[in-house]
Amino acid sequence: MPAFEIREAAATLTLALPDSLGWAINSLGIATALPQGEGLWSVSSVSKVGVVAVGEHELYIKPKLPIPRLFFLMGYSRSPNYWRNDDVSLSADEHLVSSIVGSFIRQVKQATVQGLLQDYKTVQESEPMVRGKLNIPAQIGRRAGLPLPAEVTYDDYTVDIAENRMLLAATRKLLTVPRLAETDRQSLRKLELKFEGVGLAWPTVFPPIRFTRLNAHYAPAVLLAEIILKGGSLEQQVGTVSASSFLFDMWEVFEDFVSVALREAMASHGGSVDLQYRGKHLDVGGVVPLRPDIVWRRDQDVLAVLDAKYKAERNGRFPNADLYQMLAYCTRFKMQAGHLVYAKGECDETIYEIHGTDVRIFTHSLDLEAQPLELLGQIGRLAAKVVKHSNIKAE
Numbered sequence: 001m002p003a004f005e006i007r008e009a010a011a012t013l014t015l016a017l018p019d020s021l022g023w024a025i026n027s028l029g030i031a032t033a034l035p036q037g038e039g040l041w042s043v044s045s046v047s048k049v050g051v052v053a054v055g056e057h058e059l060y061i062k063p064k065l066p067i068p069r070l071f072f073l074m075g076y077s078r079s080p081n082y083w084r085n086d087d088v089s090l091s092a093d094e095h096l097v098s099s100i101v102g103s104f105i106r107q108v109k110q111a112t113v114q115g116l117l118q119d120y121k122t123v124q125e126s127e128p129m130v131r132g133k134l135n136i137p138a139q140i141g142r143r144a145g146l147p148l149p150a151e152v153t154y155d156d157y158t159v160d161i162a163e164n165r166m167l168l169a170a171t172r173k174l175l176t177v178p179r180l181a182e183t184d185r186q187s188l189r190k191l192e193l194k195f196e197g198v199g200l201a202w203p204t205v206f207p208p209i210r211f212t213r214l215n216a217h218y219a220p221a222v223l224l225a226e227i228i229l230k231g232g233s234l235e236q237q238v239g240t241v242s243a244s245s246f247l248f249d250m251w252e253v254f255e256d257f258v259s260v261a262l263r264e265a266m267a268s269h270g271g272s273v274d275l276q277y278r279g280k281h282l283d284v285g286g287v288v289p290l291r292p293d294i295v296w297r298r299d300q301d302v303l304a305v306l307d308a309k310y311k312a313e314r315n316g317r318f319p320n321a322d323l324y325q326m327l328a329y330c331t332r333f334k335m336q337a338g339h340l341v342y343a344k345g346e347c348d349e350t351i352y353e354i355h356g357t358d359v360r361i362f363t364h365s366l367d368l369e370a371q372p373l374e375l376l377g378q379i380g381r382l383a384a385k386v387v388k389h390s391n392i393k394a395e
Contacts (some may be wrong), residue, residue, distance in 0.1 A: 004021060007062045010050050012042055013042070016040055031044060047310075048249055049062065052180050054317050063096060069158045073254065075224075077260045101188070103172075104170065105184065108191055109219070117161065121160060125176065141302060159198055164198040169200075170225035173228055206334050225249045255310065262381075265383035269387050277294075292305045292328060296386065303391050304391070305330065305338055307329075307341070308341045311342075323352055338360075343366060345365075348363070364385070
């Protein structure tokens, strides 16, 4: 299968691509691609990473960040306490997909080396005889008082539990991912066979799993499964051609990381941190909704507002559009300071003083290539600045 590669970037690239890939780049929101004629495409603002297969062609999109650092950002937003310690062994392979697959295979093998995890699960079934407790309301409602079959409820010690369902779902999703090495595909098929007795589940949202000493050995595999299930493998029509993709939005990875890490850093300052704050409008009539990424508040008093911006607009709208948005937040919440958080290289750290108001908008820059502890240190220093310039100083 012919393979093409591009790298995550804001700059405009001129590439020789099949038309099917060019149109897929636009359709899947990977970037902006414009045909230039003679098989050349102008590609700009590449914002997703992963792999996509269109017909007989494959396109691999490499991230700017080193793979281990990208994994850290993804994983921290899923389970900060675990990933802060950087305990998960991840491949430094340059290909994101092969790193994800290889790491997942290793972690599942290690988690299940002594067999699948089992736990008690409440089962409600119709049985030819009474087993466990008779479900009287169900018996009356479904059976009109007939004694059999019996509607019963009982606890079953089984492998069909949430942890195993997540691992099985992630395994089957990876088997649909394009550009998968045959050795990895064979390993995944072997893993799939281990989950006999586990129900097939592929929901959009899995229930949160609380790790204890009984299931702690499953944690690395389950956390990777969450990342895989979030990226997913999508089947989509691009014109008359079928496209299969395994993609991650870098802006979403960045926003999730900043939001979760900052919430932890702000914990010692009291109050509460709300992510994707909803329910407020800019106008009195409630027509224009506001949804800042991060709001720090104490009871109903908003103390600070932040937005995470992975990439700065490079089409003449930066910094205007971001500043206008933050000024709207500051106006609505009566804030004297607003904060825009960018990845390093996208924006210089500066302060904008707004004419005719007492509002100042701060821009902050995070070095995502820093080691995990240093990166979290940057978040801690950001939290201190937010507190310093908040409407109400922390107690």
